[in-house]
Amino acid sequence: xxxxxxxxxxxxxxxxxxxxxxxxxxxxxxxxxxxxxxxxxxxxxxxxxxxxxxxxxxxxxxxxxxxxxxxxxxxxxxxxxxxxxxxxxxxxxxxxxxxxxxxxxxxxxxxxxxxxxxxxxxxxxxxxxxxxxxxxxxxxxxxxxxxxxxxxxxxxxxxxxxxxxxxxxxx
Amino acid sequence: xxxxxxxxxxxxxxxxxxxxxxxxxxxxxxxxxxxxxxxxxxxxxxxxxxxxxxxxxxxxxxxxxxxxxxxxxxxxxxxxxxxxxxxxxxxxxxxxxxxxxxxxxxxxxxxxxxxxxxxxxxxxxxxxxxxxxxxxxxxxxxxxxxxxxxxxxxxxxxxxxxxxxxxxxxxxxxxxxxxxxxxxxxxxxxxxxxxxxxxxxxxxxxxxxxxxxxxxxxxx
Numbered sequence: 001x002x003x004x005x006x007x008x009x010x011x012x013x014x015x016x017x018x019x020x021x022x023x024x025x026x027x028x029x030x031x032x033x034x035x036x037x038x039x040x041x042x043x044x045x046x047x048x049x050x051x052x053x054x055x056x057x058x059x060x061x062x063x064x065x066x067x068x069x070x071x072x073x074x075x076x077x078x079x080x081x082x083x084x085x086x087x088x089x090x091x092x093x094x095x096x097x098x099x100x101x102x103x104x105x106x107x108x109x110x111x112x113x114x115x116x117x118x119x120x121x122x123x124x125x126x127x128x129x130x131x132x133x134x135x136x137x138x139x140x141x142x143x144x145x146x147x148x149x150x151x152x153x154x155x156x157x158x159x160x161x162x163x164x165x166x167x168x169x170x171x
Numbered sequence: 172x173x174x175x176x177x178x179x180x181x182x183x184x185x186x187x188x189x190x191x192x193x194x195x196x197x198x199x200x201x202x203x204x205x206x207x208x209x210x211x212x213x214x215x216x217x218x219x220x221x222x223x224x225x226x227x228x229x230x231x232x233x234x235x236x237x238x239x240x241x242x243x244x245x246x247x248x249x250x251x252x253x254x255x256x257x258x259x260x261x262x263x264x265x266x267x268x269x270x271x272x273x274x275x276x277x278x279x280x281x282x283x284x285x286x287x288x289x290x291x292x293x294x295x296x297x298x299x300x301x302x303x304x305x306x307x308x309x310x311x312x313x314x315x316x317x318x319x320x321x322x323x324x325x326x327x328x329x330x331x332x333x334x335x336x337x338x339x340x341x342x343x344x345x346x347x348x349x350x351x352x353x354x355x356x357x358x359x360x361x362x363x364x365x366x367x368x369x370x371x372x373x374x375x376x377x378x379x380x381x382x383x384x385x386x387x388x389x390x391x
Contacts, residue, residue, distance in 0.1 A: 025280075073307075086296060089303040092310075101299065105292045 010053050019054025021099060022108045023062055026080045030055075033067045034074040034090075044074035046095035078106060 009015050023030075032052070034044035048066060056064055076088040076098070086106065090098050108116075128135050141149035147159075157163045355363050373390040 086293065087300065088296060089300045091303065091307060093303075101296075105296045 007049075010050065016054055016057040019051070019058050020107075021051075021055050021058060021103050022113060023055075023059050023106055024108055026082065027059075027062055027078055027106055028081050029063045029065070029079040031065045031067065031077040031079070032074075033071050033077070035069050035072075040091045041074045043093045043095050043098060044090050047090070047098045051095055051099050076102070 005011065032044065032048055034048060035041040036045070052064060052066075056062070073089070073091045075090055078086040078088070080086065088098075088101060088105070090101075093101075124134065126136055129137050129139065132138060137143065139149065140146050147155070371390055373386070373388065375386075375388040375390070377385045377388065379385065
C-alpha cells in the first residue's frame, strides 16, 4: 500500500505529537493569509505545509482557515473569544521563527501543560485493576512473578478449593 | 442444610438448572432468581399471552392484597418525608459541586496576573510587528534605490552608445570628404586621362623563394 502525499511523514502520529503549540483556551480561530509564489512568502508556505497539521492535532477545537493569494504580504490573524484580534506579520521569516513567535504569544507555558498533565494523572490511579480501557491491568495473573492464569496453566492441587474441601472432609 | 429442599434454590450461588430456568422461570417472583442473577427472566411461564387460561382457574377471583388504611397512611407519610429529605440533599450536593466548578473556572481564567501577562505578550507582539515593518520599509527602500541606479546606468550606456555611433558616422563622412578630393568628375576627366597617359605605372613585380619582392621589370 503506497504512502499518500509528498511528505507522508506529516501523517504519522509521532510527527503530530511532536507539535508543541497548545493554544490558550481563549483562542478560537486562526487565519493564515499567504501567497503561493514569491520569496517572502516561503516561510509562511513551509509553516502551512509542515506545522499546521501539528497545531490542529494538538488543538482540535480551534478553527484554522487558509487564504491564498489575497494580499501582497503574508500574515497570521488570531481571533480570541473576547473579540480581540491578534495580527502577526510573517513576511520574510522562516517557519521555525513563526512557530516560536506564535508559541510565545498565544501558547500555553510548559508549566501550565505539566500542571494539566498532573491533574489528568490524578484522576486515574495506576495501581487499580480493571477493564483495559481505564486501567493498566485486569488481573494479577498478568504480572510476571505472580501465579499464572489458571485458564492456561492449571493450579497445583494444593491450591484448589475442591482438594482443600476434600482434605477437610477426610479429616 | 436444615432447610426445606424446595427452598434450597433460593440459596445464593450459581444457577443449578440453567437449562430449565428459561423454560419454567422462577414463577411469580421474577426477582428471586437462584443466585440473585440480574438476568431478565420471563414471568409468563410456559404459555403465551394469547393462550386461554386453564379450566382450573375458571372461577378464580383475584383480589388485591388487603390494606390497613391507618398503616397505609402512616407508611405513605413516612415515605413522603424520606423522599423529600433525600431529594433535598441531592439538590444541595449538586448545587455545591456546581458552585465549586464555577469558582475554579473563574479563578483559572480571569486572574489578574494572566491578564497582565496577556497584555505584555500583546505589546511584545506589536513591537515585533513594528520591527518587521521597519525591516520591510528598509528592504523596499533598498529595492527602489537599486532600481533607480540600474535605470541610470542603462541611460548612461545608451548615451555612450549613441555618442560612439555619431562619432563613427562623422569619421566616415570626413573620410569620404577626403576621398572626394580625388574623385574623377566630368571636369577633371580630360586632365586626369592626360595625367594617366603621361605617367605609365608599372604594376609588375617578381618574388623569390624567400618572399622578397623585386620590382625590376621594365615596362614596355
